[in-house]
Amino acid sequence: MNFVALRMLMGDRAKYLGIIMGLTFASLLITQQAxxxxxxxxxxxxxxxxxxxxxxxxxxPKVQFVDDIKPMQDTMLLRVRGVEGVAWAMPxxxxxxxxxxxxxxxxxxxxxxxxxxTLVGGPPEMVEGSVANLxxxxxVIVDDVGAGGKLxxxxxxxxxxxxxxxxxxxxxxxxxxxxxxxxxxxxGLCRVSRTFQSQPVVYTxxxxxxxxxxxxxxxxxxxxxKADAGVDHAELCARIKRTTGLEALESAAFSWxxxxxxxxxxxxxxxxxxxxxxxxxxxxxIAGQTFYNFTLDNLRHFGALKAMGATNGRLLRxxxxxxxxxxxxxxxxxxxxxxxxxxxxxxxxxAFRLVWQVLAISxxxxxxxxxxxxxxxxxxxxxxxxxxxxxx
Amino acid sequence: xVVVNGQPGGGGGGGGVPGNGASGKAPGGAAVHMRxxxxxxxxxxARVMALRGVDLDVQQGQLMMLVGPSGCGKTTLISVxxxxxxxxxxxxxxxxxxxxxxxxxxxxxxxxxxxGFVFQAFNLMPTLTxxxxxxxxxxxxxxxxxxxxxKASELMTRVGLEDKIRSLPSQLSGGQQQRVAIARALIxxxxxxxxxxxTSALDHETGHVIMQLLKSVALKEDRALVIVTHDxxxxxxxxxxxxxxxxxxxxxVNSAAELNNTK
Numbered sequence: 001m002n003f004v005a006l007r008m009l010m011g012d013r014a015k016y017l018g019i020i021m022g023l024t025f026a027s028l029l030i031t032q033q034a035x036x037x038x039x040x041x042x043x044x045x046x047x048x049x050x051x052x053x054x055x056x057x058x059x060x061p062k063v064q065f066v067d068d069i070k071p072m073q074d075t076m077l078l079r080v081r082g083v084e085g086v087a088w089a090m091p092x093x094x095x096x097x098x099x100x101x102x103x104x105x106x107x108x109x110x111x112x113x114x115x116x117x118t119l120v121g122g123p124p125e126m127v128e129g130s131v132a133n134l135x136x137x138x139x140v141i142v143d144d145v146g147a148g149g150k151l152x153x154x155x156x157x158x159x160x161x162x163x164x165x166x167x168x169x170x171x172x173x174x175x176x177x178x179x180x181x182x183x184x185x186x187x188g189l190c191r192v193s194r195t196f197q198s199q200p201v202v203y204t205x206x207x208x209x210x211x212x213x214x215x216x217x218x219x220x221x222x223x224x225x226k227a228d229a230g231v232d233h234a235e236l237c238a239r240i241k242r243t244t245g246l247e248a249l250e251s252a253a254f255s256w257x258x259x260x261x262x263x264x265x266x267x268x269x270x271x272x273x274x275x276x277x278x279x280x281x282x283x284x285x286i287a288g289q290t291f292y293n294f295t296l297d298n299l300r301h302f303g304a305l306k307a308m309g310a311t312n313g314r315l316l317r318x319x320x321x322x323x324x325x326x327x328x329x330x331x332x333x334x335x336x337x338x339x340x341x342x343x344x345x346x347x348x349x350x351a352f353r354l355v356w357q358v359l360a361i362s363x364x365x366x367x368x369x370x371x372x373x374x375x376x377x378x379x380x381x382x383x384x385x386x387x388x389x390x391x392x
Numbered sequence: 393x394v395v396v397n398g399q400p401g402g403g404g405g406g407g408g409v410p411g412n413g414a415s416g417k418a419p420g421g422a423a424v425h426m427r428x429x430x431x432x433x434x435x436x437x438a439r440v441m442a443l444r445g446v447d448l449d450v451q452q453g454q455l456m457m458l459v460g461p462s463g464c465g466k467t468t469l470i471s472v473x474x475x476x477x478x479x480x481x482x483x484x485x486x487x488x489x490x491x492x493x494x495x496x497x498x499x500x501x502x503x504x505x506x507x508g509f510v511f512q513a514f515n516l517m518p519t520l521t522x523x524x525x526x527x528x529x530x531x532x533x534x535x536x537x538x539x540x541x542x543k544a545s546e547l548m549t550r551v552g553l554e555d556k557i558r559s560l561p562s563q564l565s566g567g568q569q570q571r572v573a574i575a576r577a578l579i580x581x582x583x584x585x586x587x588x589x590x591t592s593a594l595d596h597e598t599g600h601v602i603m604q605l606l607k608s609v610a611l612k613e614d615r616a617l618v619i620v621t622h623d624x625x626x627x628x629x630x631x632x633x634x635x636x637x638x639x640x641x642x643x644x645v646n647s648a649a650e651l652n653n654t655k
Contacts, residue, residue, distance in 0.1 A: 003537050004520065004528060011519020304515040307476055309504015309532045311497055386476045389511050390467045390588045 001310070005318035008298055009325060015297070018290040019326045020333070023366055026283020027334020030276050031354070031362040032341055037272035038358055039351030044262045045255035046193030047094075047112075050124040054224035055233050057254045058089070058240055061247040065261040066254065067197060069094055071218035072246065079244045080223045085231040086240075090115035093209040094221040096199065099151065100178040103160065107150050109202045111179070113209025121224055123203050129173055129188025134205055140177065141188040146200020147171040177202075179212045194349070196262075280365050287330065288373040295319065295377035299384060306386035315381050319374050327370035331363055338362075421488075423584060423616030424450035424473055428482035431468050431639075442468040444639035445482065452583075455607060455617040455629060459651070460636035466620040467588065469636070473618055474507050474586045475499045487583055504532050508577030510606075512589035514569045516561040522572045523548060523557040529580040540579075547575045551605060567598035571605065578610055585610050587619040591626055603629045627651065 010016050042049075047066050048057070058080050060070035080089040093113030098106045114121040114134070122131040127144045134141060142151060148170040155166040171177075177184045184204070192201050204212070210219045225248070227236050233250050240248035249257060263269050295302070302315055342352045431443040442465045450456045450473075458466045471477040472484060475491045484491055487506065491499055508529070509515075516525045526544035531537060545557050551571045561569055570590060577585050590606070591599030603626045611617055619630070627633060627648035635643045635651060645651045 001531055004517070004524075004531065007519045007524070008517065011517075300513075300515060301517050304509075304511070304517075305528070305532070306500070307474070307503065307509055308529050309500055309502075309507075311500050313497075314532070387467075387471045389509070389515055390471060390476075 001314060001318055002321055004305075005321045006325065008301065008318075009294070009322040012294065012297070015290055015294045016326070019287050019294065020330050022283055022286030022288075022290055023326060023330020023369065024333040024337070026279050026287065026369060027331045027362055027366050028337045028341075029279025029282070029334075030365050031335050031338035031358055032352075033272055033275040033279060034358045034361060035338060035342060035352050035354045036350070037268070037276075038355055039353035040268060040272075041259050041262065042353050043193070043195050043351055045258040046195040048251055048255050048258070050193050051092075051121050051224065051251075052124060053120050053226065054090070054251065055227045056225040056237055056240070056248050056250055058223035058225055058244070058246050058248045059221070061245070063247060065258040067094075067195075068261075069221045071216065072220045072223075073218050074220050076220060076244065076246060077223050080225060080240060080246070083236070083240050083243050085228050085236045087226040087228045088118075088120075089226075090118060090120040090224045091206045091220050092121045092222040092224050093206050093213070093219060095209070095213055097180050097202075097212055099184075099200075099202070101151065102153055103156055103162070108199050109146070109151075109179070110197055110199045111202045111204065111209050111212060113204055113206040115224075116205040116207050119205075123188075123190030123192060125191040127189040127191050131188070131203075133187035134203065136185070136187055138183050138185045138208075139187040139204065140179070140184040140208075141190050141203040142171055142177075142186050143192045143201040144189045145192075145194075146202075147186075147189055149200070151177070151200050180214065182212050184212070194351070280369070283366070284369045284372060287326070287369055288376065291323065291326065291370075291373035292376050292380075294322075295380055299380065300388065302381050303384050303386050303388040306381075306384060307389050312382050316378050319377050319381060323370045323374035323377075327366050331366040334366070335359060335362060421452055422449050422485075423452045423454070423487055424448060424456075424618065425485045426473070426482065427484075429469075429472060429479045429484050430481045431465075431472060431477065431479050441639050443472070443479070446639070446641055448634060448641055448644075450616045450618055450632075452616055453611065453613045454631045455611055455619065457627065457630040457633045458618065458620045458636060459622070459624075459627070459633055460642075462622075464636040465639040466636055468639075470586050470588060470618060470620050474509070474584070475503050504529065505580065506582050506584055508580070508582040508585040508610075510570070510573050510577045510585065510587035510590045512592055514561070514566075514573045514593075516569055516572055516576075518561050521558050521560060522553060522564065522568075525561065525572055526575045526579050529576060533580055544575065544579055547579055548572070550609060551575045565598075566594050567602065570594060570598075570602050574602070574606060574610065583615050585615065585617045587617065587621075589621055589623070590619060591621065591623050596625055599623060599626060624648070 045066055060072055062070050077089060077091050080086060095111055096108050097111045099109045100106055119131050119134055123141055133139055151171045153169040155163045157163055171186055173186055173188060175186045213219060227233055237248040237250060305315060339354060342354050345352055426446055426448040429443055429446040433440045433442055446469060458469060460466055472479050473486060479492060494502060523541050523544045526548060527540035530540035530543060548554060548557055551574060553568060553571055556564060556568060591602055594602060607629050633645050633651050634641050
């Protein structure tokens, strides 16, 4: 009878397409909004992802997320290095400094200072030049988006006023910047993950970064730690905490801490949650209502089948099959369209990250919608008196 | 339940008329045997007695017509006979099976094997072809689609629809749709065929053709036909006619003329 169920379903094209469209819309909206949410949340810890080498991040215990810098004394680096199980520990500076542009404007930059000797914590991907160029005097590496945008040179006339319609000139290797009254020479361009901070990212060495930064007693933002081979990371974190009194988190845990901060203190989850809920409700309303109407329209035929010997179980299996078919098609189309959206917007500023968990959530939501629709329809069919077929 | 050689064993209760159970001709045993069957709908002030103690026998090989004014209980009676509705009281056996003793599920399965239905509104599935509609009872009995449709196509040839096998119901005339419905009622070789106003949606000539078809193709020695109708033009096809009124069988006669004479 599967054949009859499918022909019943697909025979009424308008209703069939209506159900599919409802589920597709729900699946698309849930997947797309959830993916943008995941994309945005991923941006919160983009810097941690970019800094791939260390296993453990050591920081002041009061740090709540990756951009919440609470500097430590440089001596802390040595204390961490002294903990058993630490293969290496490198300093990292992270701070906001003002860069003076050629036209006299100031632009705040996110300055990252990496270990002078090893350059651990350096840019994840070079577009031009080499990370090793940081060993040159006054050298900095700038991210390509910042170089082509906020740090770009705006052509000016003799009076220093911007020339209207003139093309901006991206900052390029060899150009100079003025960082907190210190000369800096661009020796490379890199590509970094987008983060919540919109400032250009400037990489330099730790010692140079601390020269650029205003003089403070504490300048060490993080200590990046690599564990000895075979050492349990969780155990090492606990040991570092015990020995130094600092917070030590594995990279994944620090990323999660950062995400949770944004989840807790910003309205982002609520806003996206509402959009996802809206997709779920609209999908339920359209698909559920249409599927239920489809069953009502076919009630007479279900009654005839019941009269002719179809048991409730068989009719329920027919409805279930119809529900599964529209669910799978709607879900497939929805996630397909969401993926296409992700592909098309991949190179824009839009945060879109489609992970398997989103697919599972979307699939779960569509299953719930289909199950609700099917249960409503099943109730109607179970209660159906086959004697209905004798009514003219 | 008492059945002795197809003859009723008691006068029944309620509104049963003595002699209602007598058969006009009885080539086989009793197909349907009812005594004192009652059925009501609703409760309290909305309570309606649809059957008030019906006694009825239908013999195998017979075509029994149930006639009477609207609301007299014909459709309820046919529903009880076909195992679609439960009776409240009394005895009802169809081919010696006490339907009320069966569970709902068993009765549904029994209907699928033993009863063929022809409905007033045809009730063909609009998205299935004529042959697929005919094949539905076989598929319900577990037969594969291809085998069922093949058998259905052969039967459609017998009812004169060999050129409409692949047509959708919407492409068929009313008469053709009813022929498809008859083929659907016969495909699984049921022993009881119940028809609800099979000719009311058809013109006189087509109705005549349908009744001839029912009588020639459907009626067999071991099978019984029960037809509910208002259509006096087809009374001539009946072996017996039971006139109902107010939930009771008022009279059972052997011909339309006899029915008219006793009104």
